[in-house]
Amino acid sequence: MEILSVPQGQFQLSRFPRRKQEKLRAWDAADEYLLQQVADEHLLNDDCRILVLNDQFGSLAVALNQYAPTVISDSWLAHAGIQANLNDNNIPTDQINLLDSLSAPEDQFDLVLIKVPKSLAMLEDQLHRLRPHLKDSTRVIAGGMVKGIHTSTLKFFEKLIGETHTSLARKKARLIFPQVNCTITPAASPYPSSYILENSAHRIYNHAGVFSRDSLDIGTRFFLSHLPTDDRYQQIVDLGCGNGVVGLIAAERNPEAELTFVDESFMAVASAKLNFETAFSDTRTAHFSTTDCLQGVPRNSADLVLNNPPFHQQTAVGTHIANQMFREARTVLRDGGELWVIGNRHLGYHITLKKLFGNCETVASNKKFVILRTRK
Ligand SMILES: C[S@@+](CC[C@H](N)C(=O)[O-])C[C@H]1O[C@@H](n2cnc3c(N)ncnc32)[C@H](O)[C@@H]1O
Structure with missing residues (x-):
């Protein structure tokens, strides 16, 4: 178990399934960058409705737990890992609203944090599903390791959310800032x-x-x-x-x-x-x-x-x-x-x-x- 130190606090985090002599950390530099960015921009307050997509083992959900985020992931292991890490930090699991990738949340959100998924198709599908839950004032920030962010990744943000620019790289991670444009009318999702x-x-x-x-x-x-x-x-x-x-x-x-x-x-x-x-x-x-x-x-x-x-x-x-x-x-x-x-x-x-x-x-x-x- 290692300690994640971010502006929101210090949290114990482990990967899932738990393994003896685990050598890999339960978060990456993109998680740290995202959490630093929301602090730098003062985006968090008690009324802020937050959506997190593709949190791997709960670094984002655990760090933002006091704002009761909705967290969506397609992975059962990610769900179990997030719940185990909430437990380890004495946070009730019902503090967050954990949903699978085919369930639609009821809310519109003020802040959306996206860990860029490995599959471009998954990203495309998620951005289609996200659109009804955005308003012009929603702040959307995506993050990923530089090697997983390509021109094609940015094109999907441009096409489905709005004009997009990126941050400088930090510890080989990068952030993506799409500006929500509710007037865009993309074609229907090609999935399934x-x-x-x-x-x-x-x-x-x-x-x-x-x-x-x-x-x-x-x-x-x-x-x-x-x-x-x-x-x-x-x-x-x-x-x-x-x-x-x-x-x-x-x-x-x-x-x-x-x-x-x-x-x-x-x-x-x-x-x-x-x-x-x-x-x-x-x-x-x-x-x-x-x-x-x-x-x-x-x-x-x-x-x-x-x-x-x-x-x-x-x-x-x-x-x-x-x-x-x-x-x-x-x-x-x-x-x-x-x-x-x-x-x-x-x-x-x-x-x-x-x-x-x-x-x-x-x-x-x-x-x-x-x-x-x-x-x-
Ligand atoms: C190589 S694919 C095979 C898919 C399908 N059987 C086929 O042959 O086309 C492996 C599958 O294992 C699933 N998988 C990965 N880890 C798993 C786990 N811990 N428990 C259950 N399924 C898992 C993946 O989601 C993926 O669908």
Whole structure:
């Protein structure tokens, strides 16, 4: 746990999930720059209605808690991290209004702070959703690390909010100042966008923040072409479901199976639900859960877990989430149940799986990917 020192006070902050020997901080220089800027401009007062977008682990929500901000994030892990950090600072969690990225706040806001998201599509979607909550006097300030702010980023602010300029860089962070112009009438948001899934009649809808939003990922395509069929698979879990194509095709190949779709992104789970319901209307049963890995899925309940694991949590890269997914898959599988994993060959998932399950075989491989099967 480290201490964030900003004009609003000193706060204890940790990343989430909590890990022993965590080397990364729970905030970045853009968070500090944003908090310094609102202090320098004297923007905070008791009547100020504040909206915060994409707070990663709660540095903004915690520092501004006394103004009861509304905080929007697409990440379940961010929600859990913000709540844990509020607890650590003895701040009641209902002090802030925490919303997922598909929920609309009721207010119009005086101050909007945006951490620029990694995905430009996500930014575009968020600015579209933000517009009805702005008035000409709303102060909007966005912040990000210089390497994540491009001309295309600024163009979206210009197009959807108003004339935009930027600050000087400080500790490799930069602020963006769009001037709200309520007379702008942009075209409708292009999200959720959709494509037709190859070799099928399925139209696949994707909310803005979803993995491989524009077309089928090449790894997923390889996985789809090898998904198994067997009467033993009564309960199938699509773990890290994204838009849910893996579970959708598994459902088609296993007509008696009940499906569970899980992802930590609210937009992913909403897309998976939309796609499943579009494909099967109410003829099939499925459960949808936004959570960390398999938290909340009953132990010893699944016959088959399908997993195309992520290689990063926000900006931190690594196999730690994949490893957590494999461990939790072992817990939710019944004896004899199977975990199927697709990954880049070089990631060496077979070593971890063999250690955990005591067995691991290769179902298929090509130059880039390998599909592994392991049995509990
Ligand atoms: C490589 S994508 C695979 C998406 C989809 N299954 C496919 O093949 O197109 C990995 C997914 O894992 C999700 N994810 C990342 N961290 C997670 C976590 N801790 N718990 C659950 N899902 C997570 C991401 O949001 C993303 O949708």
